[in-house]
Amino acid sequence: MLGLVGCKTRVDARTAPIILNAAPATAPVLGELEAPTEIWAYNGQTPGPVLRVPRGGELAVRLENGLAQDTSIHWHGVRIDNAMDGVVGMTQDPVTPGTGFDYRFACPDAGTFWYHSHNRSWEQVARGLYGVLIVEEPEPPAVDREVTLVLDDWRLDEAGAIHEASFGALRDWAHAGRIGNWVTVNGKPPGDFPIRAGERIRLRVLNAATARIFAIAVEGHAAQVAALDGFAVAPYAPAESVLLGPGQRVDFVLDATGEPGGRYALLDDAYDDPRPIGFFAYSDEAPLRERFDAAPTLGETRKPAAPDLSDPLRSDMIVAGGAMGGLGQAMLDGEMKGMRELAQAGRVWAVNGVAGDLDKPLLSARLGRTVAVRMVNDTRWPHAMHLHGHHFTVLSVDGTPDPAAGSVWRDTHLMMPGEEAEIAFVADNPGKWFFHCHMLGHQAGGMRTWIEVG
Ligand SMILES: [Cu+2]
Structure with missing residues (x-):
């Protein structure tokens, strides 16, 4: 008996995993008074449950796949251990129907993050497979x-x-x-x-x-x-x-x-x-207070390493294609293909002339190297470019220095048609990191690449 209790204590000492069960469900997408809509959900709800963890804390999640498709979970914005990043085919095998996967990782930065499917995400996220991940500040701001x-x-x-x-x-x-x-x-x-x-x-x-x-x-x-x-x-x-x-x-x-x-x-x-x-x-209640102090800062949510811009590793990321984009040809499966063949393969976008092939990274950086990427949106459409595992700062947009350079760090940059933006970051998280448009049909259609660190 004692042994059993001791064993249980040791199990409890590690965080018991939160179960996220991905499965078909219904939800009041049309409103509570209408018939529910058939969706896909984590634990029967969309958005999925809000996950909360203190900064520096460990999150343990057991994904159970109750779908008829392969799936996985990506932890968007978290400077995560690469093996936990959830990118099927790059950082993990697909989680097949009826099986599961254990995610366990530290959350080094406070802030508002989220989690979502990263397999057939253009369908699985659109059907409801996402939720919010909140990493709490050590001293949360004073709000009611x-x-x-x-x-x-x-x-x-x-x-x-x-x-x-x-x-x-x-x-x-x-x-x-x-x-x-x-x-x-x-x-x-x-x-x-x-x-x-x-x-x-x-x-x-x-x-x-x-x-x-x-x-x-x-x-x-x-x-x-x-x-x-x-x-x-x-x-x-x-x-x-x-x-x-x-x-x-x-x-x-x-x-x-x-x-x-x-x-x-x-x-x-x-x-x-x-x-x-x-x-x-x-409500009709009397005001809780009549006057407000200055808004509180959220404190230090992250500590991004300061990029050394004296001699960064430079790379271009030119995205092209799409409707009215004038993309004539691009590489597909290692061969140059015309637009018709590309379209037949479901590829309508290219990064640096490659229509979604992932055999080579955009760049390889040694650990700790500052990287500067010139992103050019040579298309007629906006794109939300998302880099996994890192946070970057926008140095300039269309040649104009961004006043927030070095003081604002993002994981996704919304690029307008024709825009040229330069971003920088310190490649300080080893692994293979997906870099893609978060308009998820664009990603599936070829607007994707990856970087290699370390
Ligand atoms: Cu896009």
Whole structure:
């Protein structure tokens, strides 16, 4: 008996894994009053459960695959051990139906991160396989409450079901991606977020859509940006709505300066005039406070190594192709192929003239080397370029130095058509790291490469 107790204690001393079961489920995508929609989910819900871990803590997750397809989980934005990065075919074998995989890794940086499928992600994420990962600061900022909003965009048919026939449609992949026709916040159609006057809220916002860009602002409020892609910045009230490409996050400090009983829209104006994607609905209670101190900083969320720009390893990453892109040919399976053959193979984008082949890395850097990548968007479409395992700083956009260079660190950069951006980072995490567009149909269609570190 004693031995058994001792054994149990030792087991408990290591974090017991959180089970994430990926399987078909139903969810109130159309709203609580409508028939539920068939989706794919972690533990029966989309978004999946919010995972929380203290900075420096270890996360242990057992992925169980209850799908009829292979799957895996990528931990987006985490400077993770390469073997845990979740990229099928690069860092791990696929998790086949009926089997599982144990993820166990340290979370070195605080901030708002997320997790999602990284196999057939253009389908699996679009069907609902994602969730938020929060790594807590050692001394969290003084706020009354946290609210997490996960934005998504679904393509539904007339019956309200996920439009399955268009999964993998090359026409979408070659344009803006699988843009949907139904926006949800936390898996439901835009509704009310209860709020009390005088509250100070930390608002974590994630764009989990596979293609749609959001640009958000809170009507009548000076919400202050406190973190981008999880990385703390000195709080500021942006002059315009905050652009969020697929995969990107923003943390706001939202001071509830509205009137009791009032309703204020969360607005999105990424493509059109501002339209509400939810409402902050004030209670009638008297304000919690009349005056607000300056917004708190989130403290030190990460410690990115300072890049040595005196002699960086330089690389070009020229993305081309897509509709109206004029891509004549590209390498596929080691051979130069014309656009028709590329399209037949489902490849419509290229990185440095290679249409998605992964036999060679974009670059190989020794551990600790500063890398500067000139990213050129030679297409007619925006792209959300995501680097795994590292955080980079944007040095310049279209030749203009970025004033935030060296002080803002991101894992995803939203590139506009024709844009040329230079980014830099210290290659300080050994392994093979995927580098791709987070418009996930673009990635599948060839807009992907990888870097090798160490
Ligand atoms: Cu893209």
